[in-house]
Amino acid sequence: MEGKRDPYAGMADVYDGMARDRQVREAYRYWRELLLQCASERKLEIRTLVDLMCGTGNTTIPWTRRAGWRVIGVDRSAALLRVARAKSDRVRWYRQDVRRLRLRERADAVTCHFDALNHILEPGEMQEAFRRVARVLRPGGLFLFDLSTAAWFRWLDGRDKVSRVGRNFLMASNFYDPKSRIVLFTQHWFVPRGRLYERRTIAVRERAYPVAEIRAMARAAGFRVLRAEPQWTIGGKAVRRVFVLERRAQDPFPPRVHC
Template sequence: MKPRPPFSILARRYDRLMADVPYEGWAAFVLAALAGEGAVPRDLLELGVGTGNALVPFLRRGLEAVGVDASATMLAVARAKLPGVPLVRADVRALRLGRRFDLVYSAFDSLNNLLTPTDLRDALAAARRHLRPGGWLAADLNTPAGLQELWREEVWEEDGVRLVYGYDPAARLGRLEVWVEGERELHLERGYEPEEVRSLLEALGYGPVFCLTYPEGLPPGPLVERFWVFAHRPHAP
């Protein structure tokens, strides 16, 4: 059976499966980190908005928001949940919305779906195009160690959903096979190291760039499994 596109059949059960994800905690963490840099965003663009859950804490705080995702089915769920919020189907690597924001946000390892450093660089460049001078990018990513731990060979089943995990250390790729009601879709993620992401961002003209662990707010150590990266778009060209 040919697999369906990622986040197509999963959209039916996504919110139920992710009920314990700390969207509120992530938003508070990001806003506190930015406040420490003297930044108070008024609006944001989310890359990989999915079903919209990660936008809700920002909307509650009065921020204006736009969401972008490649999955039409995930966006359909988000539109039902967030009427009035602009939600755009697009490839984040080639995004051109014609407007800028104080914050570009990407949560829940959405950027790990970009499977080469070139793809990631293109997405980070697109994020920069959509930041006002003085704005910030905030994104969380899985490292290779994180994917190896989280996506190790195992099978998980609940409520008609079957998840089959695997990891290829040579390619640094995690593989997730999702079965819902007899249909199958395939997800791949690539792990990125903090210094690898920092180098890409600095080469694109971001600065300062720093990485933190959640919720501790500490610089990531050598075996960190997940980290947040914060990158500033300077006022100078």
């Protein structure tokens, strides 16, 4: 994960507009249906849901349609949260870093989507994020998230892309270091401003985590792995994998009250 600088400052409107993409909308629907299916299988009644690294709230807000649910959105980007807050006042929005997550509420379900956890570059910090989520979840609660894989980063390596996204144009480049398993994404967006285009640039890094490493972190944090399955594949290789974890019944992390 990048440092204190907000890489999405000045990019929130562009980022939010990507939710109109058909494949993105299908992913939202798949994740929602999967969580509800797993909750039904485990006979889990969800009353409080926390959506981590929620961006502009596109994965968060649909849950407010569920009667009786309390929905919480968490992101470290002030720019993205400003857009989210303007879109819904039915969500409790918090600006926090998942690696230092501290909530008063305990949740029945936690979600984190669109490979957001790949932005955590250090395994020790990823382990801490898992521990923080475990503290938020009630025993028996579910944690659903997805991760991009090394196969995806290898496929992207060196591939430049020029495309149109709505009214905007995108030029993207990707460079992957297999030794560190870190990829650098650089995107130049051209956004119409009158008769001209304004260029906005964002560069972020992500790290690939092997399934075995994620399983070990989950167990160490107090989770049972229910699912670790491909969501998207290219050439028979998983490029995005979805995980569903269950907070074990024993409670090694008693709830804490934070001001």
